[in-house]
Each structure stands twice: as C-alpha cells, then as structure tokens.
Amino acid sequence: MDEETHxxxxxxxxxxxxxxxATYGDVAALAGLPNPRMxxxxxxxDxxxxxxxxxxxxxxxPxxxxxxEQLARLRAEGVLAEGQRISLTRYRWNPEGPGAG
DNA sequence: CGCGTGACGCCCA
DNA sequence: GTGGGCGCCACGC
Structure with missing residues (x-):
C-alpha cells in the first residue's frame, strides 16, 4: 500500500x-479506495x-x-450494541457534518 | 502470471 | 434470519 493511501x-x-x-465502505469511499478491503x-x-x-x-x-474488543471499546463511548450488531442508522458517522444541511 | 487468502460489500434463494 | 456465490484489490508464495 502507498504511504499516501496509508x-x-x-x-x-x-x-x-x-x-x-463508520463502515469500511465509507472510509474506503472517502479515501478514494476501490474496495473497502483496502x-x-x-x-x-497501522x-x-x-x-x-x-x-x-x-x-x-465488527x-x-x-x-x-470493538463492542467493549465502543460501549465506553456510548455506542451500545444489540447483542453483536450496532445500529448504523443510530451511530453512523456523517463526514458531511450536521451543518451540511 | 497463477493460486490462496483477507479488519469487505452486494446480490440471490 | 440464514446460507451460498460473485466482484474487487493487494500481499505472500
């Protein structure tokens, strides 16, 4: 991987x-990566x-x-998880910011 | 270049 | 909700 992308x-x-x-896809999209795997x-x-x-x-x-690990850390931030799943519509990060609209 | 694998994502039954 | 298949790019052998 190029240092730039990294x-x-x-x-x-x-x-x-x-x-x-945030989802891998979101990060990938923002980073310009062709796939979330990257x-x-x-x-x-890292x-x-x-x-x-x-x-x-x-x-x-996760x-x-x-x-x-994820669930434990997120929990400490207030991100609750229903069993093992997290409500994206509830905690999904908005890179555009709340002032975009 | 080919083969197998991976902190993924979308589609179909 | 569950199980199977495909696409995508990069890394290691």
Whole structure:
C-alpha cells in the first residue's frame, strides 16, 4: 500500500468522532479506495494509534477477531450494541457534518 | 502470471 | 434470519 493511501485512511479513521461509527465502505469511499478491503488492509499495518474500533462492517457487525474488543471499546463511548450488531442508522458517522444541511 | 487468502460489500434463494 | 456465490484489490508464495 502507498504511504499516501496509508496516511489518508488513518486521517479519515482518526477523524471519526467518539460515540459514532463508520463502515469500511465509507472510509474506503472517502479515501478514494476501490474496495473497502483496502481499509482493513491499512488498519492492519497501522497499529493502534487510531480509533480503529469505530470502523465496523456495513451490516453493523465488527470483525470476528475484534468483536469483543470493538463492542467493549465502543460501549465506553456510548455506542451500545444489540447483542453483536450496532445500529448504523443510530451511530453512523456523517463526514458531511450536521451543518451540511 | 497463477493460486490462496483477507479488519469487505452486494446480490440471490 | 440464514446460507451460498460473485466482484474487487493487494500481499505472500
């Protein structure tokens, strides 16, 4: 992965405010990536200096290997999860901002 | 270049 | 709600 893309993705993910969540597809779209898989690819190399736990799948379910971690961290931010799923329509991050309309 | 795999997303039955 | 298939790009062998 190019450092540029790597940096960009980190910026976007890091730009996700607490109490909200974003999907890989959203991050990928904002980063200009052709597929959401690239987002995960980057996060993998990143490390943990970013709120990766705010990135979940489009169905509102976090990664299986992070399920517990994600849910736990998000919980601390006020992002409740019904069982294992999170209400995107309720916590989905809006990159356009509430002042866009 | 081909094969297998992956922190994904959409479609169909 | 569940199970199976396809598309997409990148990494490692």
């Amino acid at each position: 940096e960009l993705v980190r910026e976007i993910v890091s730009g996700v405010p607490a109490g909200t969540v 987002v995960g690819q980057v996060l993998r190399e 490390g943990g200096d970013i709120p990766w736990h705010r990135i979940i799948r489009a169905d509102g379910v 990664a299986a290997h992070l399920r517990s």
